[in-house]
Amino acid sequence: MPETEEAIHKQILELGKKARRASREMMGMSADEKNHALLAMADALERRKEKIQEENARDVSEARDAGLSDALVDRLVLDDKRMAAMTQGLRDIAKLPDPVGRTLKSWEKENGLILEKRAVPIGVIGMIYESRPNVTADAAALCLKASNAIILRGGSEALRSNQAIADALQEGGSATKLPADAIQLVPVRDRKAVTSLITMDEYVDMIIPRGGEGLIRAIAENATVPVLKHYKGICHVYVDGDADPEKAWSIVENAKCQRPGVCNAAETLLVDLSIGEEWLIRMAEILQKRGVELRGDEKSREIVASMLPATGEDWHTEYLDMILSVRVVDGIEQAVEHINQYGSGHSDAIVTRNKGRQEYFGKMVDSAAVYINASTRFTDGAEFGMGAEIGISTDRLHARGPVALEELTTYKYVVTGDGQIKE
Template structure:
């Protein structure tokens, strides 16, 4: 390890730990005022952020970044407005810290409180999306955690401009120094150091491609909360409302295909396929969607490529959709649980028994009944924002919001009791 990089990361870690201890003493009002001041600075420095982002986007295009990555990288006024609104939304949420999750009394007079507390120091490693810088910082700080951010090199200028604005606002509001730090170097050795800083960092949250997440999970000594790929499915049941199914599938695939909650595989009940599938395919083809179908589906739709075994387990992040005809709900559920990533999956059906079976049996973080998978998002769930979508089972699952950025401790009050 380069000694200079190691020394820089050691300093960042030490400062973050100190800041995390100071954050525990802040009131809800102090944190909310800081978030509002940070939002104001994002607005004040909008032009600087946009110009920094334009340089990142220019470099990204010249370096051959995919269209999906470019889409994630772009910061226009609408997305800057969304970052600002996200900070205000998080400020408006109840403070999770200090809340009693459970209280109970013992026969000996002891009163026990299971109380929410900050995790401490959170390391966030992410690719492309510079808006994550604001969302992650706001959520962590509202939950009284210090945060170390390491964005992708392709968004370094954008992330630096955003972090500078956030820190300026935080300083004005009196937030502890170094509560928010951005790793200032492109060198990947910084990531290698960060994920092994268990002396200072309490959890690492990687958010990006499968390669990044696997590399972090396999090499970290700090606990990792993983955001794996989104291989999302929609199953259209025999009892589906045709028009409802068209709208849901089109939205889940076409509205923003380069995100983790976009649908990648469409499963269609064989009873509805002859009538419904050709019309659905026609709509998708008009939207420039490339279809890849199994043998049965190719009997009903034109301009479709044969699907391979690899297609069923691929997160396209593009206008590509694999299509498979199934005998019924049991085959659909088996397919989802075998090939899916445990992210978000949906059933379209008017049959309550089928809805219930799908909801119980699909092993994913978010299961939808008659709604698009595109809703798996912290803001859409009423969390203000989210730091990622966890496909783990411990310590959080689904959108990771304020409550998921806390742990707990036991506080026991007595009146001189001793154990005999």
């Protein structure tokens, strides 16, 4: 019998209370204690591997019976390789520098007060995600390393897998100084649990949704807790008239084709009128040989007649597929105007040898990551040298771009005096 909305809310409220208490305890944990907990959790994942994969097999079987696509089913599977990567991920996070307690800035006032801006945990993180059960371990480990408690709510299609992983993490942490409720999983499938979690301001400090645009938009529109998000990745590559032709062909091909189903893949190609028709003709040949469907504006189709006509909706679309919109523009100003109008603020690139245009693009494009003569595919915490990440943010507050350990902290001021009083 389904639980009532009131019963579910009470259940989630209890998770919040426990998480808040755990977050207070975690503020006192040392770096060594947190690393010890992470390594113990990795060991527990290895011990429970068979149980986790048994539960995962049940989820996968149920997903197939429910008619989920092969791509979605594949995201659910925890084979030996993915289990090993998940376990190693915890050990890698243990090796990273502790983000908590860093002095971000310090100064002394004329009255002798010493002010220190210090990195501290955010508190309680609510993580809402779809499909991939390995996110359970990744998110928990990152939040733990930054001394945050976490409440995890995975997709209903992976509930058994997520629960088995969470049980292993809790078992590993129980042998260390990690508070018992530092890692909790929402145990019910009902969507009413999400409503309770995202409106529980008293106990949850930030919500991080990870999944499709529909999920993220629904959470952002209904949450009263702050949400760190990105809706989609409409990424552009602008090929300037002064681009190195060979580098431009390579960068565009990589940005579109290397892995088209991810948020940092290129969805629109902007080509400067002055680079010449030959460059675009050759680019189209390269992309079409790779199986990319090209949708061009009127000028592009005059040059490459095989392109399909682009509609107004194409400029707004994140394809996540082997499809690319193409537009010929008259100068960098028009390219930047297009990006700022249609882009999602994720990742955008320029290919040019002109230093002035490099600087203009870097200054005027309003995105989380701006690339000069490089593929957009590098927007990733590991590629940025941050280690693991919990997601990509296209927000402006409080984090932008890859959200890694430093972005899972906030700060406070510690002010030291010697009897000073305000006159």
